Amino acid sequence: MLNLLSLAVMALEINTETVMTSLGFMWKGMLGIMTVIIIITVIVMIMARIDSKKAAKNEGGGK
């Protein structure tokens, strides 16, 4: 099985180092995107909470 795989790699001229690099990009890249997005999401949620508390305070003050 391993011999077949090696033959396939040679026949298709696959550069295994490049493939491994791409897989490294995959996990680092998705992690990076998720990190940025999660941080932004949390900040947006905090801002929404501040806004709703302010709105509730203004309504309470108005009464």
Place this chain on the structure above:
Amino acid sequence: MGITWQMVVMYVIGGLLIYLALSKDFEPALLLPMGFGAILVNLPFSGVINQMMTGVGETHGIIQWLFDVGIEASEAFPLLLFIGIGAMIDFGPLLSNPKMFLFGAAAQFGIFAAITVSTLLGFDIKDAVAAGMIGAADGPTAILVSQVLESKYMGAIAVAAYSYMALVPTIQPVVIKAITTKKERLIRMPYNPKNISKRTRILFPIIVTVIAGLVAPASVSLVGFLMFGNLIRECGALENLSKTAQNELANLVTLLLGITISFSMVADKFVTLDTIKIMIIGLLAFVFDTIGGVMFAKFLNLFSKNKINPMIGAAGISAFPMAARVVQKMGIAEDNQNHLLMHAIGANVSGQIASVVAGGILLGFFI
């Protein structure tokens, strides 16, 4: 030098792009100039690209000049277009429903899957990354990344990116149906929007730029210009600039970008086996984007009390607003009371941010 068979192929391709733009309404603002430009640059001794003339020396062609100045020097055209795009985007549905942010991120999986497929098909890592960016479903980002990485496949990448964006309504339903059950597609999601204050709308583009810039410095130009456009829109004090960005600037740059990209569609560079491989890679990128978003939604459903309709994940692809409309249409087709549009729009605009962040992160790997 007479007309070569490769040039004839480019005339056919140029004609095909014009036909698709006009008859099928496939991104006409880009595909028509690209198609016409493909014909212009492939006429023998074409005056639109630099030529050596006996007794005169080198003459400068306008399309080559536009490319040198507008794309090669500083990636100015895609970045200026981003100002217009940012000014057009309303992040309200996303800000009032912040969980949708996550689907924009998940639906960028196709970029990385396409990069791996590209390496398996023999591309070097820079060309693979440039080709993978078709999965960003964002023409300016794909063009910018391929230019920064000096990929010789920019023409093919641009054609693939814009063509597949137009084909989202054809590609996505097939993939979504293959990986979801009818029961999942019937999940209803009530929409309870929160009020978004003007302060939040103004702070949002600034915060996104700072966070993205700190995590992925190479994304500052992409994210920064997108968010600059959005800030002009949301600040409320620059109505005229916002309108100009959304209309005159966006239209002018789109017009120039389309015809300028055709410089990379010169026959001897475009008519190769690699172009066909890139078309296949592009299709796979969109398929894996859809799979990434949908599977992420299914994963979240394992832990979530309020179930998410997995189709929403497919809307995280950056093709706005086609992907959101696809999800809305499929939701209504399964249950005519199931309106998913506002959730889908939230995920869709999140994809706009996530795709440019992805571009910046990938460029950062080469710094």
